[in-house]
Amino acid sequence: NSGKLSVLSTKINNFILAYDLPAPAWSCSWDLNGSHQIYAGLQNGSLVVFDMRQTARPLEFVNGLTSNPVHTIYSLHNSTLPSGVTAVLSASSAGICQWNFGGSEERQPVVLETGNQGACISLAYCPSSDDIIASFRPRIDNSNEMAYSQHLLTPAIGQGVQGSHVHLKRFGSNCYQKLAVTCANVNDVRLPRSAVMNIESHGCLFASGDELRGELVLQELPSFTVIQHLKLRKQPIYDVKYVHDVDGGLLGCLCDDILQLYGNHALK
Template sequence: MRSSLQRSLLALSESERVHLPPNTGTVRDLQISPPSMVHPGRLALLASMGKKLSIVSLESNNVVIKYDLQVPAWSCTWNLDNPSQVYAGLQNGSLLMFDLRQTAQAVEVIYGLSSQPIHTVHSLTPALFHNSTYNARSLLSASAIGPCLWRVGVTERPCLVPGFEDQGVCISLAHCNSTKSTVATFRPKVSMSNDYALSQPMGSPSQISWREGSHFLLKMEEDGSYQRQGIMSCNVSSVRMPKSAIITLEDNRSLFAYGDEESRRVCVWDMQSLDVVSRLRPHQDPVLDLKYSNALGMGLLGCVSENMLQIYSCNI
């Protein structure tokens, strides 16, 4: 299993830079256009703290569509069943749907269950729901209160995935449509007394910036419900909400990748045995984002920290 990931080094001098408008702000999420689109892989959807949702052409390196928002955007996704629709999760806990044929404003606003930022949003495919009320316009999101299911286009509130009421703070959510697998990452809630203690100079930053957390492996059933498959222990950030990724291999085997906060390296779990099967090269800074793609029959895992980008090829 260790040999299934091979690192590639990219020279920055050979890369192309896309210059974003100065008021874009920090980019919180980036999603490449999916295979269901007419031109897959040629557009990038960006959610940013500058209250912008932008679409960038990866061919011309220009911003082709830009939506001005009322609050910062924390997450985004393409509608996998309708290439004209995109979604943005906002800092105030609400969700916006945009139609790319209407560039003035959002065509639908759905208010969430809390005012916590929606740090992750995934578009769910129709094949997931054979015998349920959910459909192609369903989304899976996550905020601090936990993972949440949304139905777009109906007059009903989203609902929390049950079973996580006392697990702490949800900081990451990975999902794979092909295997119907989801991994929700939680860190413990901290009392004010503990927060005060952590703020005191009792050790180096590396000693107080992480704590033990949990990855919960879930499987979606045909009726839209979730069954818990197992728990994996991990070292998570005390403050950040980093991204995680599910890697699909042959025979529906899956791996789960997450940046370990203590060692600052990406750890890879086998989702059947729940064992760590690989620890990748460490970064100087904490891992902030992970993205996996298996377009064109080649699996690629990208790992980003403050000053490093790693690309791994995955034998699928």
């Protein structure tokens, strides 16, 4: 089975480009350093890079380290990378990697060390502070998780289990340090979403759903101290996003068919 990666113009409210993919896409990201490149993580574990100025074929294509779907992908700032090189963080149930594109050297991904935490189910990254939070749940018994990953394509509610959050920080072009680990109530089926917020008056905060309490939890980094519980009108949580601008910031949480928004002033 294949899929398409489509580019929607918000100016004309219509699709302006569509790329054929060798497998369905599970994640995608714009390049932080330019408006032309797009990255996609595929169901078969591969990564594809497109340049909107070259529509005939992908700019680059790499096979993943495993065949597990790439559920999250983030573009990294290239200020610490060699000239002409771009980089992304990708996450699958097998773990987290940094991939570099555009360089002349042989491409080998940097595998981030998180310890034996289980299956990676979520990744949050803050470009302005280079803080990263990876979320994990216990691995299933079957060592081949492809069948389990296929099951995730269908909507499921699941239930809460004890997992963990791991706080990593990026230094330089490809160095990472593990700063802290904490227990967490995560879902045993769904792939949750979370966000790292760099707020001037609060420092770095981590927003994630607590599957047992049914709420959005804010934690200080790197201590993981809980500073606020935000009640949700509905379950489950489908997405969590934070947007920063000159007037402050906005934390959004999509729960079922309700979008709840919180301004910086609403955060303690």
